Amino acid sequence: KQEVTQIPAALSVPEGENLVLNCSFTDSAIYNLQWFRQDPGKGLTSLLLIQSSQREQTSGRLNASLDKSSGRSTLYIAASQPGDSATYLCDLEYTGNQFYFGTGTSLTVIP
Amino acid sequence: DAGVIQSPRHEVTEMGQEVTLRCKPISGHNSLFWYRQTMMRGLELLIYFNNNVPIDDSGMPEDRFSAKMPNASFSTLKIQPSEPRDSAVYFCASTTLERNTEAFFGQGTRLTVV
Numbered sequence: 348k349q350e351v352t353q354i355p356a357a358l359s360v361p362e363g364e365n366l367v368l369n370c371s372f373t374d375s376a377i378y379n380l381q382w383f384r385q386d387p388g389k390g391l392t393s394l395l396l397i398q399s400s401q402r403e404q405t406s407g408r409l410n411a412s413l414d415k416s417s418g419r420s421t422l423y424i425a426a427s428q429p430g431d432s433a434t435y436l437c438d439l440e441y442t443g444n445q446f447y448f449g450t451g452t453s454l455t456v457i458p
Numbered sequence: 459d460a461g462v463i464q465s466p467r468h469e470v471t472e473m474g475q476e477v478t479l480r481c482k483p484i485s486g487h488n489s490l491f492w493y494r495q496t497m498m499r500g501l502e503l504l505i506y507f508n509n510n511v512p513i514d515d516s517g518m519p520e521d522r523f524s525a526k527m528p529n530a531s532f533s534t535l536k537i538q539p540s541e542p543r544d545s546a547v548y549f550c551a552s553t554t555l556e557r558n559t560e561a562f563f564g565q566g567t568r569l570t571v572v
Contacts, residue, residue, distance in 0.1 A: 379558055390462075390549060391563040398558045436501065438561075445514075446491070446561075448501040 349374045351439055353449040360427055361457050368422040368452045370437035375415040379440040382411050382422050384433040385451075391436065394422070427456045464550050464564035471571055476538040479567045482531055483552030491561070492525055492535050493549040501549070507533065508555060540571045 350373045360366050370380070377399055383391040395404045395411040397420070403412040410423040420437055437449040463482040471477050483490050491506040505515040507527045515525070522541070527533040537544055547568050553561040 381560060383563070388568075390464075390565040391551075393560045393562060396558070396560050446503055450500055 349439065349441070349445075349447040351437065351447045351449040353435075353437060353452045355452060356450065357453040357455075359455040359457060362427060362429060364427050364456075365423070365425050366427055366454070368424070368435050368454070370420040370422070370449050372418045372420075372439055372447075374439075374441070375418050377415065377439050377441055380411075380413055380420050381438045381440070382409075382420075383436045383438060385436060386433050394435075424454075427454075429456045429458050432456050462550055462552050462562050462564035464548075464567050466567060467565060468568045469570070471540055471569070473541055473571055474539045475571075476536065477540045477544075477569060477571075479535040479548050479550075479569070481533045481535070481550030481564060483533070483550070484562055485531070486554070487552035487562075488530065488555050489553050490527060490533050491551040491553075492533070493551065493563075495547045495549060495566070496545075504535070537569075540569075542571045545570050 352371045354369050379398055381396045382394040385391050395406055397404050397411055397413045408425040413420045432455050434451045434453045436451045439447045465480045488509050492504040493501050495501045504517045505525045506513055510527045523537055525535045547566045549563050549566045551561045551563045553559050
């Protein structure tokens with residue numbers, strides 16, 4: 348079974364700081380990698396999707412990178428804000444509509 | 459579009475009762491997924507449908523769980539009989555069968571079995 352690990356499990360930073368969330372996986376033959384955020388008691392909101400042929404995607408203050416050879420994706424958040432506080436999940440898609448979610452990183456941005 | 463719509467948002471039921479969770483995917487999406495989320499196991503894929511046909515139900519934990527998709531705009535996940543260990547948040551997600559498209563999730567149904 349594919350192992351998808353997100354480290355750290357929890358992160359607390361002061362407002363304004365830049366930060367990086369990590370997602371590691373064992374099988375590099377992915378189709379897509381998608382980053383989600385989940386607010387308490389809410390569903391998952393898609394942030395960025397990186398296709399297997401791409402190395403990064405950017406949306407506003409968010410930048411996601413993908414390095415298949417090292418089995419790693421990072422989500423970079425610039426100038427963090429309290430509203431960024433949430434759990435961030437990476438999701439890997441393989442052939443045959445197989446999806447594997449990471450364990451999640453709980454982010455708290457302190458005003 | 460209103461997004462993926464799930465109902466109910468919260469369900470509390472007694473052990474042994476039948477529970478039915480409902481999902482309306484985004485119009486035009488032809489792939490639908492049911493997930494379960496718990497603190498212990500994180501997010502797990504239970505079953506998914508392509509064009510209303512179940513493709514992979516290997517994630518369904520037991521025969522007590524069943525899912526149907528009678529048409530492109532509606533799906534149900536049923537648990538009969540329910541048990542306390544079924545307590546979790548159940549998410550539905552939809553996407554298109556085209557490659558490299560995002561999946562969109564519903565708000566989830568929080569199920570508590572007492």
